[in-house]
Amino acid sequence: TSSLFNHNDESLLLITAWGQQDTPLSDAESWKSRKKHVEEVASLYGHDTSFIKSNYSEFLNWPVVNFLSPELPAWRIYAVDGIGWAGLVAPIFFAKNCSALYIASANSWYYSYIDCINPFVDNSIRFGNYRVLHDQFECTRLDKALFIARACEKKGFKKPHIKVCQFTSTFGDINCCACKKCLLTMLELCAAGANHREYGFNVSLATAVKRSMHLLRRPIDYEPLWHFMDIQLTIKRNIKKYSRSTIAKLTPFLKRNLLKVQIRNTEQIVKSKVDWNDFSKIVPSVVIPSDLLDEKWEVERRASAALNRPWSL
Template sequence: MNKLILNNIVVKNNRVDYYFSLEGQLQKYFRNENHMFIEYNFGVEDVPVSILSIPFVSNVIPLIWITDSVIQLKQLDKTFFECLDDLKAAYQEMFPSVKFNGAILLEEIVPNYYVHEKEAASLFSGGLDALTTFIRIKDKNPLLITEYGWYENEITYSDVWEADKQNAVDFGKRYGLDNILIQSNYGTFLKAEEIDIDFKRKLGDSWWHGLHHGLAIISAAIPMAYLLKVKCLYIASSNSPLYKVTCASDPTVDNKIKFASGKVFHDAYELTRQDKVKVVVDYSLNSNEKLNIRVCFKNEENCCKCEKCLRTILGIIAEGENPLNYGFNIHDNISDHIKTYLYQEVKFFTDTFIKIYWNLIQNRMRENYSKIKNEDLLDWFLDFDFVKERKRALLRYRIRNFMPILKRKLKMKLDKKIVSN
């Protein structure tokens, strides 16, 4: 039987370390240290073990389910324990091709309660989704929760985290809000690549995107929500009903998460990404407040070269605004910059990205035609056929790289033949 045993939780000041052991075939999915940690900017020594267990369980429970394994631990919060069946059912409906089984063995189920003192806390990256949710719940004076989960076994200096943290703290000061800062290795203590080898084809999605990241991010904040007596944790949506996709962060999953006297709400799912651009732009114009949209989460500032940056830039232009006013320091001719990028990169665009992002930007530009300031962009972008241009770009790519592609395919066939023999 495959079993994961949470042997020990060590709490010291503002840090929690989780040490666990494995039986059966589970070890291949974890780094050899068998160690997860979370560090907060608040002390957590007064948080019960049954609450502190939630982040660890949340990070591993999807793996327990898809491998039909057992997780064993001493204590778990009663409210959270009771929501696990609903979470499993939500994942099962999302991924019907994989059986979600497994079991949890507990020595004690602990009821935890508190009287609400804060109405809201919001997971805050400074990106478009997070800013939209902030604007929608601003009157609740939310706590702002910013996380970095990509350390290895210990915390080391990260330029990206320092930039994220500074952005969040400055934003909090601007609006008189408190910041919760969380550092962890929840993104690295499992071997996502190994899980993907065994399950990506069956799931039709990757481990991190399809099963892990939503629970990881939300659960890391739960001890703080307990400590500060928060009624509701808000997580901003990334997708919308326009095009249903599998995703670890989805209202059908997130809204099932409950703990002690708190709950989770997946916010703004009804809005498309272009709708969110409009929310932010309208708020900025109406309040006369400058808002920087932090898109490049793995860079210190927006690179203005990646797909996510460029679709956000164009979304802002489609609302009749200048991207320079929203944290995109692009000083090249925007029309030429976009055209060059699409010529080189459109071959990598998926049907989903074209439909839910780029086509909606084109539609909004048509609706808002008279307000668009970049006339040279309008001359060609509105008529740009993404599907057709993707086919052309793929053809160019295959012609230019015919020999490397042929060699790669021959090598794959040869390797397969050697393995079969």
Template sequence: MNSIILDQVVVNNNRVDYFFSIKGNLQKYFKKENHMFLEYNYNISGIPKSVLSIPFVSNVIPLIWITDSTIQIDQLDKSFHDCLNNIKMAYQDMFSKIEFKGSIVVNKIVTNTFIPEREAASLFSGGLDALTTFIRIKDKNPLLITEYGWHENDIKYSDVWEADKENAVIFGKIYGLENSLIQSNYGTFIIATEINREYSNKLGDSWWHGLHHGLAIISAAIPIAYMLKVKCIYIASSNSPLYKVTCASDPTVDNEIKFASGMIFHDAYELTRQDKVKVVVDYYSGSKESVDIRVCFKNEENCCKCEKCLRTIFGIVAEGENPNDYGFALPNNISEHIKTSLNDEVKFFTDTFIIMYWIRIQHRMKENYNNVMYRDILDWFIDYDFATERKKALLKYRVTNLFPILKRKITNKVNRMFA
């Protein structure tokens, strides 16, 4: 039987390290160190081992389920242990083409409780989703939790993390809120490419997007929420019920997660992305406060060229606002810049993205026609044919990159033959 054994949970002031061993053929999915860590800006030495075990279990349990394996640990919080079957069933409903099996063996299930002293914590990236949730719950004075999970075996300086952290801390000071800052290697200690190679076709999704990231991000926040006696951790939605998609962060999963006396709430799922743009611009255009929406999560600043930046820029324009007022440093020839960028990026757009995001932006721009300040953008974008433009861009890309593409395909075929 394949199994993962959590051998040690080592706590040193503000850091917890997890060391595990593997039986069977699961080692191919993990870096050779078999090590995960979390580092906080709080001393966590007083948190029970049963609570500190939650993040490790959360990160590996989807792999346990899809490989029909076992995870063995010494202690685990009862509330979290009891919610695992509901999470498994939620995943099973989402991914019907693969069977979720596997089991967890715990030496000691511990009942942890607390009387809540804080109503809310909010997972805060500074992005559009997170800002929408903040606006909706700001009267609860939430603890702002910001994470970076892309370190390797230990912490190394990251310009992106420094920028994220600075933005979150400044934001917290503006509103008189406390920041929890978390660093980890939860995004790298598992070899996602190896899991994808075997399971992405069965799942119809990638490991990180479909199964991993929601539990990883939420569970990293649980020890701090327990220590500070937080009643509810809010995670902002990424999707909408208008377009059902598979995703590791979904209300059917997130809302099932429990810990000690705490819970999770998947917020604003009823809103489309364009609805969220309206929430944010309505709030900030009507106040004296300013805000930078952080879209490029792996860049220090918004690039203003990628698909995610572009859809946010166009969304703001559709609401009658200036993207430069929301953290997008665009040149004076904004229409020319974003048209060039859109024509370059459209070849990568999926049908889902076009339906979920871009068509709704066009509809909103038509609906809000008289309030859009950039008339030159209206002239071409309002009737932009995504399907046609995507075909044209793909043809140009393939012609331009014909020889590199052929070389890559031949190389991959040869590598597979001798693997």
């Protein structure tokens, strides 16, 4: 959604594939619901759509490819996403005379843990006269929530139903409001001063906080913990901007010492840490922005401290 808003003044073709991990070819109902949602979004913001049916995900023998190399712990996010899209859209690009494929970033410069979804990989792909562009890598998840909220508030964009839920096969295009992606997005919208209920999340802020506290009592992956830290630090830094009742509801989250949350994929994360400057030497056309924010590096400093602390804390 953030990437769509970022390029809303361009003529966009929203391309979605039936056959991705969260829209399996065997599940026609999920696909119907996803297609309808994309059509509604395109109509809401004045863009066109194109849909692909492909077994590009399902023909892979996952139990084999996932164990091909210890350096690729999950084949999909280390070898397929992004690159796979370039192949999928090629026929559409020729047919519709498109010029560039925007791939919405999943992470940012501040989160320097490598998979195949980053500007150095995506921006290196060329086919015919077409380009692939990794979009908004300067933004964290929270920055994107801020960007969407501001676009709706200041530029008059219609508020979108933001579909983020990781349980699409169960909930279709409704957000479950209980998984890590739903919880992060609700708190991010709150941090952005927006009302998450207006963006497709049908529970109260108090419930979102309570469920987040429950999630954070158990071991979680490093990436969602990183984003919870980004939210907590940003709200604390801007605490005067929030109403008393909002702060009261957020208090359990703001008081939670996130450095003590158990991280379940420490070994993999430590191995995947990179210095983006090394990649710049390989792909010099991708320039690391010079105006990256200290306050965001602080998130990474704190989060990586959580990686290094003993389990017994």
